[in-house]
Amino acid sequence: MAVQESAAQLSMTLKVQEYPTLKVPYETLNKRFRAAQKNIDRETSHVTMVVAELEKTLSGCPAVDSVVSLLDGVVEKLSVLKRKAVESIQAEDESAKLCKRRIEHLKEHSSDQPAAASVWKRKRMDRMMVEHLLRCGYYNTAVKLARQSGIEDLVNIEMFLTAKEVEESLERRETATCLAWCHDNKSRLRKMKSCLEFSLRIQEFIELIRQNKRLDAVRVPARRSFPSTSELTVHMALERRAPSTGLEASSLASGSTGAGKTCKKALQPSRREPAGRGAPGHGHAGLPARHAHLPVQGPSGPCTVADADPAVPVRQLPTTPAGKQFCVHPHPAGWPLSHQDTCYKEDGSSKSPDCPVCSRSLNKLAQPLPMAHCANSRLVCKISGDVMNENNPPMMLPNGYVYGYNSLLSIRQDDKVVCPRTKEVFHFSQAEKVYIM
């Protein structure tokens, strides 16, 4: 690999980049643990209930038949408990094993064999690319790439696919899938104080009104999905359109044709958009980026004001996650390092085929970026690409061009040298040594 990374540099990079790699399976593990606990608790309470009933009948003088049938009930509940417990534990185990696999992969970065280390770096690049592609919405490519590089375990594809489904259903103007997702991730959303479910309920309400199912609309449990009244008022303040759901509900439900401009606006299809953007902002990744909305840049709709705040989304993925990091890495961070004036000379004469910034696409991308900082000179011979230092001293030809001594030796023919850049012919002895401090 061209770029040498020392062990210390590698572990620093790990700290910056690999947090989502481990955190996401951990969050899944946590979620599954909680679900397992709930299942076990629920089934346990069922069993306890049935057993209590049995005990009650036993205290009186029961007929044997009723005892037998109650016992059957107990057996049934116990079997259900067993089955659910086994399933839940399996799911938890799976998540934990996934965590372990990722950790083992991360450990390989510091392996002693250079071949293993470069394989690791290759995989890292592929991993970041997959994450970036997922955030750009190119799901098929990402899946293909992951499969081909054998990194399916190491990237969070399922998460994005789930999000994609939710997004697509929102685009079809259905709230059901998204509501189910919100229910799934209830605790995290609540921690983030997210208004997503509330907005969804409002949208559901509006859709039902639009379809003239007013009675159903009134039954939409808007209050319940909102954490507290204070936040309700905050949200209402953010709502530039409707002063209060109460007003909307009553005016629309009563079928008043004199519905104000505000209510009409609420029925506009564009109301869908903020909800759509909201979902991704919560779920994960650069889907905000996909909708041309970066949380960093600020909100573009009332709902997204709230969404912009929680930068710690549900699954602990940075909102403009590693994908942006992927953009950040090659973009600003990497290129300034090789970014020199010479890469941008107009006649293209000083392009080097190895330099990444000189390559076609990266050249354009790197243009607005700052240059690399060099406090000490480093000279590279244009002919051979070797370093020019005391072992290969730089020599200046009479036309002002400088080459390494060894390269001049290699292109010398009959005591003459031809300058590769200007094609002028000089005598070998005309080359003067140049002293660089």
Next chain:
Amino acid sequence: MEQCACVERELDKVLQKFLTYGQHCERSLEELLHYVGQLRAELASAALQGTPLSATLSLVMSQCCRKIKDTVQKLASDHKDIHSSVSRVGKAIDRALSLLLRQNFDSEICGVVSDAVWDAREQQQQILQMAIVEHLYQQGMLSVAEELCQESTLNVDLDFKQPFLELNRILEALHEQDLGPALEWAVSHRQRLLELNSSLEFKLHRLHFIRLLAGGPAKQLEALSYARHFQPFARLHQREIQVMMGSLVYLRLGLEKSPYCHLLDSSHWAEICETFTRDACSLLGLSVESPLSVSFASGCVALPVLMNIKAVIEQRQCTGVWNHKDELPIEIELGMKCWYHSVFACPILRQQTSDSNPPIKLICGHVISRDALNKLINGGKLKCPYCPMEQNPADGKRIIF
């Protein structure tokens, strides 16, 4: 990495706990079911006989109920106990890998980069996808590249793809130890390969010859006639040809037992793939490693450094130091292989030279930048800062690296 080891330890503990709990849960529930089943059988037989519930059975039943209740409640609470281990894993991960203020992860990374980068984002995305497609082609992942082109509706013209397709075809053949396509290619590009001082063609012939040798005495005649291919390389690779000819002596014995067994090394195949890739890329004017992977790797190195320095700058509250526009505030070591262009930093002004401020060579051979030269002019004369040689400022010659 010790932090990773810590996370791993916690994970192992959790896995162990899940295992034991799972086994325990299954076992105890099985026992319970078995016991209840037995009781039920007894009761059923009692029901058949029409006898009422006896006191002992009743007692046994209530004991059974108590046992059931206790067991299942213990199961539930045991599971809850595992929670602490699970959350310990989470804490270990946070300790190991999180940056300060994880909530600001986004802004931390963005803060490293100036805002100008995110303007014209759509256009940038296009160019970035293009770069990714190029990278994929170079890595040989043709189907993935095709898929990306389709999904992102990028049009990649055939001229661009063609050389990669061919390269890939030849490399695949080489991986299967088929030298044919590679030889064809080398012969057709012979002139340009010679200009590059590449010995690819010779190496290919050599490998073929060695393979014939490995075939044993039966192939002797074939090997000899193939050796005629070496003739154009006689001048440059004399020694190697001699070695190969010498190995013919041991053909009957078998090369593995001869002093020439090193010729049969399988690493030659890996080497030839590498040589081919390198030479083919130079011919095409490409770098061996795709530009995207080099910049990505350098970004990986740079990002933590830049974030660190940003944190330090903010801590010391001297934000003016880093103006995002011109230069990075700190030098980042990438290794000598990444020195693609010459960079001359004037030793006096400690700044890089540029077209507007080029390096000038003084008569004594020392090089300084033009601005430094102008600063040193004293009454129409110039004294070199490194050796006490006086000279005329006009005598300085502009050099180009």
